[in-house]
Amino acid sequence: xxxxxxxxxxxxxxxxxxxxxxxxxxxxxxxxxxxxxxxxxxxxxxxxxxxxxxxxxxxxxxxxxxxxxxxxxxxxxxxxxxxxxxxxxxxxxxxxxxxxxxxxxxxxxxxxxxxxxxxxxxxxxxxxxxxxxxxxxxxxxxxxxxxxxxxxxxxxxxxxxxxxxxxxxxxxxxxxxxxxxxxxxxxxxxxxxxxxxxxxxxxxxxxxxxxxxxxxxxxxxxxxxxxxxxxxxxxxxxxxxxxxxxxxxxxxxxxxxxxxxxxxxxxxxxxxxxxxxxxxxxxxxxxxxxxxxxxxxxxxxxxxxxxxxxxxxxxxxxxxxxxxxxxxxxxxxxxxxxxxxxxxxxxxxxxxxxxxxxxxxxxxxxxxxxxxxxxxxxxxxxxxxxxxxxxxxxxxxxxxxxxxxxxxxxxxxxxxxxxxxxxxxxxxxxxxxxxxxxxxxxxxxxxxxxxxxxxxxxxxxxxxxxxxxxxx
Amino acid sequence: xxxxxxxxxxxxxxxxxxxxxxxxxxxxxxxxxxxxxxxxxxxxxxxxxxxxxxxxxxxxxxxxxxxxxxxxxxxxxxxxxxxxxxxxxxxxxxxxxxxxxxxxxxxxxxxxxxxxxxxxxxxxxxxxxxxxxxxxxxxxxxxxxxxxxxxxxxxxxxxxxxxxxxxxxxxxxxxxxxxxxxxxxxxxxxxxxxxxxxxxxxxxxxxxxxxxxxxxxxxxxxxxxxxxxxxxxxxxxxxxxxxxxxxxxxxxxxxxxxxxxxxxxxxxxxxxxxxxxxxxxxxxxxxxxxxxxxxxxxxxxxxxxxxxxxxxxxxxxxxxxxxxxxxxxxxxxxxxxxxxxxxxxxxxxxxxxxxxxxxxxxxxxxxxxxxxxxxxxxxxxxxxxxxxxxxx
Numbered sequence: 001x002x003x004x005x006x007x008x009x010x011x012x013x014x015x016x017x018x019x020x021x022x023x024x025x026x027x028x029x030x031x032x033x034x035x036x037x038x039x040x041x042x043x044x045x046x047x048x049x050x051x052x053x054x055x056x057x058x059x060x061x062x063x064x065x066x067x068x069x070x071x072x073x074x075x076x077x078x079x080x081x082x083x084x085x086x087x088x089x090x091x092x093x094x095x096x097x098x099x100x101x102x103x104x105x106x107x108x109x110x111x112x113x114x115x116x117x118x119x120x121x122x123x124x125x126x127x128x129x130x131x132x133x134x135x136x137x138x139x140x141x142x143x144x145x146x147x148x149x150x151x152x153x154x155x156x157x158x159x160x161x162x163x164x165x166x167x168x169x170x171x172x173x174x175x176x177x178x179x180x181x182x183x184x185x186x187x188x189x190x191x192x193x194x195x196x197x198x199x200x201x202x203x204x205x206x207x208x209x210x211x212x213x214x215x216x217x218x219x220x221x222x223x224x225x226x227x228x229x230x231x232x233x234x235x236x237x238x239x240x241x242x243x244x245x246x247x248x249x250x251x252x253x254x255x256x257x258x259x260x261x262x263x264x265x266x267x268x269x270x271x272x273x274x275x276x277x278x279x280x281x282x283x284x285x286x287x288x289x290x291x292x293x294x295x296x297x298x299x300x301x302x303x304x305x306x307x308x309x310x311x312x313x314x315x316x317x318x319x320x321x322x323x324x325x326x327x328x329x330x331x332x333x334x335x336x337x338x339x340x341x342x343x344x345x346x347x348x349x350x351x352x353x354x355x356x357x358x359x360x361x362x363x364x365x366x367x368x369x370x371x372x373x374x375x376x377x378x379x380x381x382x383x384x385x386x387x388x389x390x391x392x393x394x395x396x397x398x399x400x401x402x403x404x405x406x407x408x409x410x411x412x413x414x415x416x417x418x419x420x421x422x423x424x425x426x427x428x429x430x431x432x433x434x435x436x437x438x439x440x441x442x443x444x445x446x447x448x449x450x451x452x453x454x455x456x457x458x459x460x461x462x463x464x465x466x467x468x469x470x471x472x
Numbered sequence: 473x474x475x476x477x478x479x480x481x482x483x484x485x486x487x488x489x490x491x492x493x494x495x496x497x498x499x500x501x502x503x504x505x506x507x508x509x510x511x512x513x514x515x516x517x518x519x520x521x522x523x524x525x526x527x528x529x530x531x532x533x534x535x536x537x538x539x540x541x542x543x544x545x546x547x548x549x550x551x552x553x554x555x556x557x558x559x560x561x562x563x564x565x566x567x568x569x570x571x572x573x574x575x576x577x578x579x580x581x582x583x584x585x586x587x588x589x590x591x592x593x594x595x596x597x598x599x600x601x602x603x604x605x606x607x608x609x610x611x612x613x614x615x616x617x618x619x620x621x622x623x624x625x626x627x628x629x630x631x632x633x634x635x636x637x638x639x640x641x642x643x644x645x646x647x648x649x650x651x652x653x654x655x656x657x658x659x660x661x662x663x664x665x666x667x668x669x670x671x672x673x674x675x676x677x678x679x680x681x682x683x684x685x686x687x688x689x690x691x692x693x694x695x696x697x698x699x700x701x702x703x704x705x706x707x708x709x710x711x712x713x714x715x716x717x718x719x720x721x722x723x724x725x726x727x728x729x730x731x732x733x734x735x736x737x738x739x740x741x742x743x744x745x746x747x748x749x750x751x752x753x754x755x756x757x758x759x760x761x762x763x764x765x766x767x768x769x770x771x772x773x774x775x776x777x778x779x780x781x782x783x784x785x786x787x788x789x790x791x792x793x794x795x796x797x798x799x800x801x802x803x804x805x806x807x808x809x810x811x812x813x814x815x816x817x818x819x820x821x822x823x824x825x826x827x828x829x830x831x832x833x834x835x836x837x838x839x840x841x842x843x844x845x846x847x848x849x850x851x852x853x854x855x856x857x858x859x860x861x862x863x864x
Contacts, residue, residue: 270852271851271852271853272851272852273851273852273854274851299851300851301851302851302852304851306851306852306854307854338796340794340795340796340806340807340808340828340842341842341843341844343794343795343796344795344808344826344842345844347552347554347795347824348552348554348826350552351551351552351554351555351558352554352557352558354531354534354555355527355531355554355555355557355558355559356558358527358530358531358558358559359527369797369798370796370797371796371797383854383858384854384855384858385853385854385855386853386854386855386856387851387852387853409857409858410854410857413852413854413857
């Protein structure tokens, strides 16, 4: 084993699993890796065009073979078992997964475990089967042609493309694993680029899957490259894939669109915001529930509440109760890291809020000096919020009848509305349909959507599938 | 006397303090100040600002800081530079005040901030004292204020590539360069820029004159001090290259640029100077970088190319802090810069910036503005979306 190979396989001696999983990749023992993301980035091999094509061919062959040799039930069992190993702290892969979140993202042990446990709710066999059935009605469509009860003589089958490209962003850790599972359920071979913030979980899942079921393990390839770097993997894999699932902000998606062939169908998941609305009859415990939602996954999720609209007579009093809850939840989860750039941005936001209302007392900044969390309160209505770590913007609003006008600029970009209180929930749900909000729930449930939730208002599995009707 | 008796005690105290500071600044000849001297003045200013400036008092009170609780100048709460966009820090009204406006380059709020200078004389004294000692004297020329000279022999020609001060624009840099020209320049010193841009032919003509190439023999051989932003010097470099001109500016000439380390517009200061200095006949050792900001009334200067070590007068002290907890970073470690400037006696003595820097023996190295924090996870920044909608 060469020195670079040893380095890549241990990532500095700490981890056993490399940051890639590439079926069909063979350098005949002469494996060379580099760190294209700099010294702190993951070591990955630089793929030539020929190698990227060989990997795509191997993944395609394995996925097509699995279509005939594995039942959908078998796939569900295998992917679930593999994914659940990442949550098992007795399992070496589970230990490694937790260690990656702690060393890579700087999360506390509690924060890392809670995050993985939260994601695992959608990785169980029951949850996966429920998801398939809720979207297709019958999981057998993914296995063979099924008689159409509504039209005698017609049979139907659904399958994703033989190869599906996935480009991940710095999402909530584990989202990449869920996405790969969905593609495998669609019977596609997966060619994936992992996210920059957390490039390790998906290769770990791939390794677990290869141990669980080598054929399915060969149906998934994953590596990483910097988003701004020309990559043979991207150019070759995007040509080979009929569909591509892309996670990322507007700029990143726009840049990718220009590098992916126009006949490749793009399924884009862009950034969204979670909003909590406190109605006048909100319960005493709702601030605690909100704090739990906000600090879960280090507030990285598109459902994480970042904006709180307080339709109460005294938003500042509510703010103090939320702050108390954030202090307790933050203490429970332990210290989370913050870069210098993030700290500077949080300080700027705090200063802007504090000085903006200094004359009339219309603003209030709550949060500890070490920036562990921040609550920026405005007595007047507003919508401005940044994606800063553990930072919430709270605005007073005279009543829910004003919310439609207020929220109009965010139409189509709100992922979830968490509601505290009962009176007016119906109106809020109706408003959500007009604004294109994909989920209305109680505060306390925002960060943990059910597995069959229609993210961004659409099915999760169906967009990956193509249907074939066979009329006899 | 009647008018004076109506003034608040803080106002009178500030005037007296300003007079003492003015005397200190004007008489400074490069000596170090003891910690005790700096601290005594800093705490005195803090007490005055706490008493006279209501927003600052509120800010300090929220942090449990007051003249009774703060006994160390390092514990005086610095105001974030962002605060100047929202609040006017002012300890008194003199009727002579200057109003400087920030450039609005900092992220976040689009509004430009305002720095009110109730006592311009204090600013002048700080500027001149430091410039004389840190820019003119170290090069051994023995330049003095031109107004004290009986003849113009040896007095440099100061030429600015920045438009003269316009109160509506409120550029502190323009005001500063104007004052340097008026104070240290020989007759003929001027700005060659206006709101329409730089008058290149005028600048070329002045270079010709001091290099003895045109019909202005009285300027021939006069050392010149070129003043401007790094960006303006890059434009100068481009102009000279296109015109294929070069000069041998007289011995003693200096090029002083401000900015250049923020990486704006892809500008590389060293690249610019590598090409420009030989065309002017100026040695790299006679290149000086000025660091200033609208929110501060004192400046730092650093000689040479690369990232020069910036040195300031003893009434300006800079701390390198961890942005998370505002505790000091170890010497030699990178952090954000927090300045304590006694010349800011009329506004806010401590200013917390978003600039990154390192404290090294012999000066502060400025590493540029802290980059914007990258988006986290898949959460949306509504601020960005709202701004985009506003632009549509």
